[in-house]
Amino acid sequence: MSLSEFDLIKKYFCKEPDKQDSSVVLGIGDDCAIIDVPDGYQLLISTDTLVSGIHFFEDVDPYRLGYKSLAVNLSDLSAMGAEPKWISLALTIPDVNMLWLAQFSQGFFDLAKQYNVTLIGGDTTKGPLSITVSVQGIVPRGSALLRRNAQVGDVVCVSGMLGDGALGLAYQLSNGKLYLANAQAFVDKLELTDPRVKLGLLLRGSAHSCIDISDGLTQDLTHILNASDCSAQIDIDKLPLSDALHREIALGNVDTAQATQYALMGGDDYELLFTLPRGVLKRVQEAIPELKLTVVGSIIAPEAEKIQLRKHQKAYSLNLSGWDHFKTGSY
Ligand SMILES: [Mg+2]
Known part of the structure; x- marks a missing residue:
């Protein structure tokens, strides 16, 4: 994609969070983000990819697609008892459709704001529509919920x-x-x-x-x-x-x-x-x-x-x- 297209995409995704997350030492803009994980906590990481025609209908409402792309990832963090903190988004789109991007990012950020999670990085590529979200959350050391500890009588x-x-x-x-x-x-x-x-x-x-x-x-x-x-x-x-x-x-x-x-x-x-x-x-x-x-x-x-x-x-x-x-x- 041309530089101007990247600039347009930036417009929708490089938003300043309403409330600065002090754990984000360096957010979007460099080669990597830098995060301070609080002492005594563990980092939990999960990634999900949604592909057009496989995981969602091609004509799905973009607001709802943006929302759900994040929701399914937050659900995985919830399943392990984690507090959601940071997200990165890799977006592959067939072309730059400004209305679609505006609505998609609105759905994504509406949910991100609700749970106070910060977008710290990502990638944009041209190709068949697919969305990869990686979420990171934290739990006090040793307190994550696992699948393996169900007990007889529960x-x-x-x-x-x-x-x-x-x-x-x-x-x-x-x-x-x-x-x-x-x-x-x-x-x-x-x-x-x-x-x-x-x-x-x-x-x-x-x-x-x-x-x-x-x-x-x-x-x-x-x-x-x-x-x-x-x-x-x-x-x-x-x-x-x-x-x-x-x-x-x-x-x-x-x-x-x-x-x-x-x-x-x-x-x-x-x-x-x-x-x-x-x-x-x-x-x-x-x-x-x-x-x-x-x-x-x-x-x-x-x-x-x-x-x-x-x-x-x-x-x-x-x-x-x-x-x-x-x-x-x-x-
Ligand atoms: Mg799951």
């Missing part, structure tokens, strides 16, 4: 509601074939998901294990179970479904079995899935009353079957026919 909990993001994606992929009375609510959950930063911080020192639900409850829970060498019982009648999803069920637009599949196996919820002693949950819940936390099962000793589903306390098996088709093209 309850398995989730934040928020499950299945809405997956239903939003199913709606978009259906090209009008799926009718929903309130489709926008599900698309909003898919595209404007709120990373559970505050909950991640509260779970430090309380939860034994934690992960964010990006690929679906069963798949992400399996990561915890494998890392912790245990199994889990999940009560599907306890899965938290939103009022919007309950309404679609009542209207006959989504049947109960489908709703269960969205909640259990749909990705894109970006809620936290965590395990902890039952007695500790109340204290966490009281500290964050605005976010519903739900016990959906418990950790048990390792068995051949990693996840045992139950409905009304009886063994339950899910009919998964058709599910793989739905998963194709996951956002």
